[in-house]
Amino acid sequence: MTENKKPTGNLQKQMIFWIGALIVGALLGLLQLAWLDNLMTFIATVYTRLFQLIAVPTIVLAVITTLAMFGTQKDTGRIFKHALIYTLLTTIVAAAVGLALYLIIKPGNLPAGLVNAGSANIPHNLGHETYYDHILQVIPNNVLKPFLEGNVLSLLLLAFAVGIGLAKLPESENKATLVRCIEGLQSLLFLLIKALIWTLPLGIIAFSDLLSAQVSAGVAVDSLGKYVTIILGGNIIQFFIILPLFLLSRGINPLKHLGRMMPAVLMALFTKSSAATLPVTMETSETRAHISKKVSRFVLPICTTINMNGCAAFILVTSLFLMQNGGVNLSIGQMILWLFIAVIAAIGNAGVPMGCYFLTLSLMTGQGAPIGIMGIILPIYTIIDMIETAENVWSDSCVAAMTDKDINNNK
Numbered sequence: 028m029t030e031n032k033k034p035t036g037n038l039q040k041q042m043i044f045w046i047g048a049l050i051v052g053a054l055l056g057l058l059q060l061a062w063l064d065n066l067m068t069f070i071a072t073v074y075t076r077l078f079q080l081i082a083v084p085t086i087v088l089a090v091i092t093t094l095a096m097f098g099t100q101k102d103t104g105r106i107f108k109h110a111l112i113y114t115l116l117t118t119i120v121a122a123a124v125g126l127a128l129y130l131i132i133k134p135g136n137l138p139a140g141l142v143n144a145g146s147a148n149i150p151h152n153l154g155h156e157t158y159y160d161h162i163l164q165v166i167p168n169n170v171l172k173p174f175l176e177g178n179v180l181s182l183l184l185l186a187f188a189v190g191i192g193l194a195k196l197p198e199s200e201n202k203a204t205l206v207r208c209i210e211g212l213q214s215l216l217f218l219l220i221k222a223l224i225w226t227l228p229l230g231i232i233a234f235s236d237l238l239s240a241q242v243s244a245g246v247a248v249d250s251l252g253k254y255v256t257i258i259l260g261g262n263i264i265q266f267f268i269i270l271p272l273f274l275l276s277r278g279i280n281p282l283k284h285l286g287r288m289m290p291a292v293l294m295a296l297f298t299k300s301s302a303a304t305l306p307v308t309m310e311t312s313e314t315r316a317h318i319s320k321k322v323s324r325f326v327l328p329i330c331t332t333i334n335m336n337g338c339a340a341f342i343l344v345t346s347l348f349l350m351q352n353g354g355v356n357l358s359i360g361q362m363i364l365w366l367f368i369a370v371i372a373a374i375g376n377a378g379v380p381m382g383c384y385f386l387t388l389s390l391m392t393g394q395g396a397p398i399g400i401m402g403i404i405l406p407i408y409t410i411i412d413m414i415e416t417a418e419n420v421w422s423d424s425c426v427a428a429m430t431d432k433d434i435n436n437n438k
Contacts, residue, residue, distance in 0.1 A: 048228035052235025067236040071402045074230035087186045088213040095193035109430040110326045114334040125261040125340035134253035235406040277429045287315040288424045295420035299412045301331045322431040330423035335373035337415030338383040343369035349396040
């Protein structure tokens with residue numbers, strides 16, 4: 028019992044620090060002191076660059092290790108097929124809900140000064156691209172170019188190729204050594220991310236100060252308010268309407284299932300980590316939701332990695348918001364293309380702290396969008412991350428329940 032209380036206490040302390048940093052930054056921003064705002068802009072820029080530094084390699088390694096893992100699984104083809112179908116369906120619908128809300132609510136642009144903050148070195152040649160140009164930019168003509176340019180879509184393509192290749196390789200000492208090397212690099216990057224998150228209250232103070240300064244000046248409220256409404260509204264619709272409809276279609280009572288999975292959902296809300304919540308999710312699904320161990324212990328770890336309902340919606344809506352602020356006018360067809368890009372990008376993202384934020388930041392860096400806005404979003408992301416994680420864990424349990432129902436019915 029003592030071991031369980033200590034992590035909980037640490038999480039509570041972290042939450043208090045983050046909320047305290049949010050409040051302190053907001054109060055400092057209200058002071059409207061030029062020298063203080065300049066200092067906070069400098070600190071915010073440092074954090075943005077550190078995020079960019081760590082984001083790309085971490086996410087690429089996460090995708091490779093996830094796909095390589097599938098090669099070690101046996102006799103799980105049918106279970107994996109059902110889980111994958113439900114994962115893709117729920118994730119696509121989540122992103123589609125976000126897109127629909129974006130088109131309905133129509134958030135405005137942020138002030139030019141705020142948009143340009145932290146993005147002076149970003150090229151602004153985003154517009155006037157055909158679908159073919161869009162696709163050709165993703166396909167690299169050499170291995171090093173995507174890393175040098177920070178083109179995350181190309182890097183994800185390479186990561187998928189390497190991950191699937193590792194999964195198909197026959198078991199050997201060379202393969203095991205290579206996988207251990209990749210996992211070692213991933214562990215090192217996770218350690219760096221943990222260190223960065225440990226100092227994050229300082230960054231939140233800086234970003235919150237900038238946001239508060241804009242709000243107190245009477246700007247950014249309308250567009251940011253609409254942006255947050257889209258993100259949170261999409262999560263609420265997915266949580267309380269879309270996922271229950273999926274359960275009902277398979278003859279599962281959504282209210283009973285949510286009641287049984289509530290311990291895992293609540294833990295996800297406060298830990299902000301699907302991976303950290305996984306032991307509770309598995310225990311709850313087996314003992315309270317009565318999902319078979321064969322399904323639970325295979326589907327849930329996979330869903331923790333690839334079933335990112337909230338993340339896909341966040342990536343899509345935030346990417347559209349940034350590109351809009353960068354002067355890019357996307358057609359409906361291009362938005363739908365970005366919907367599928369967001370769904371694909373979200374796969375393999377779990378296990379990376381603040382992975383959705385990192386991935387969107389890297390994705391938009393590769394597109395040349397005004398990434399300074401990501402710093403303004405960061406204070407808000409603390410709350411968004413909590414709700415998204417709870418939604419992701421709830422979705423994981425729904426996929427497991429539906430898969431279990433299908434497998435048992437087909438016996």
